[in-house]
Amino acid sequence: MATSPRTPLIAGNWKMHGRLTMARELASAVAHGAPAGIDVLLCPPFPYLAPVAVTLQGSHVHLGAQNLATEAEGAYTGEVSGDMLADLQCGYVLVGHSERRTLYGETDDVVAAKFQRAQAAGLTPVLCIGETLAEREAGDTETVIARQLDAVLAQVGVEALQQAVLAYEPVWAIGTGLTATPAQAQAVHRFIRARIEARDGQIAASLRILYGGSVKADNAASLLAETDIDGGLIGGASLDADSFLAICQAATAQ
Numbered sequence: 001m002a003t004s005p006r007t008p009l010i011a012g013n014w015k016m017h018g019r020l021t022m023a024r025e026l027a028s029a030v031a032h033g034a035p036a037g038i039d040v041l042l043c044p045p046f047p048y049l050a051p052v053a054v055t056l057q058g059s060h061v062h063l064g065a066q067n068l069a070t071e072a073e074g075a076y077t078g079e080v081s082g083d084m085l086a087d088l089q090c091g092y093v094l095v096g097h098s099e100r101r102t103l104y105g106e107t108d109d110v111v112a113a114k115f116q117r118a119q120a121a122g123l124t125p126v127l128c129i130g131e132t133l134a135e136r137e138a139g140d141t142e143t144v145i146a147r148q149l150d151a152v153l154a155q156v157g158v159e160a161l162q163q164a165v166l167a168y169e170p171v172w173a174i175g176t177g178l179t180a181t182p183a184q185a186q187a188v189h190r191f192i193r194a195r196i197e198a199r200d201g202q203i204a205a206s207l208r209i210l211y212g213g214s215v216k217a218d219n220a221a222s223l224l225a226e227t228d229i230d231g232g233l234i235g236g237a238s239l240d241a242d243s244f245l246a247i248c249q250a251a252t253a254q
């Protein structure tokens with residue numbers, strides 16, 4: 001049905017869930033079941049990146065991390081650098097997830113620094129942006145999205161989006177069971193793409209913008225059918241292989 005030039009991307013953000021056995025089993029099931037024709041990405045917790053990388057070997061499923069340090073290397077106890085992630089076969093890294101912003105105080109500037117650091121390490125950043133419920137109810141959705149996006153673009157320039165993915169995740173829809181309607185999500189995705197279009201039409205046309213926030217097997221198809229929704233960033237439903245693979249399957253029909 002769709003004529004989009006953008007290959008759909010379905011990404012699973014496992015957050016801080018699971019144990020080693022579960023990580024291996026889940027990755028193995030996804031590696032075996034991931035359909036062709038779309039991109040599939042798994043973002044396990046840091047300690048499971050290496051074993052999951054082994055499990056994914058020979059499959060077309062990509063590996064990513066959930067976070068990285070703002071600095072390249074040095075005396076930063078507990079931090080993990082982009083180069084270290086690249087060593088572990090990561091191709092992607094989430095940057096600016098709302099849980100990082102709200103629970104760990106990551107500012108727009110920190111997010112921009114991480115975005116830049118990811119690219120310097122050869123990783124594709126998945127830049128997460130999204131408004132809170134209060135911001136949406138105050139009519140500030142577009143202002144917030146624009147601020148979060150512009151903070152990164154001011155640092156790296158629009159050309160950097162050629163090697164990046166965006167993810168719109170309304171904070172009020174994350175882990176709440178409240179999904180943005182396809183029309184609500186599409187409106188924000190269009191706003192994001194138009195803002196980039198104003199700077200570079202070609203980059204805007206090829207940029208993948210994922211939707212995240214309570215995406216499940218039963219609502220994925222209707223979200224993915226929207227023109228400017230190019231995939232999903234899946235939290236809870238990515239912890240169950242059948243659910244995640246059903247979402248991947250929905251993406252192949254787009």
Ligand SMILES: O=C(CO)COP(=O)(O)O
Nearest residue numbers: 013174175213214235236
């Ligand atoms: O935060 C998310 C993915 O990064 C979305 O989480 P849920 O799918 O659990 O709402």
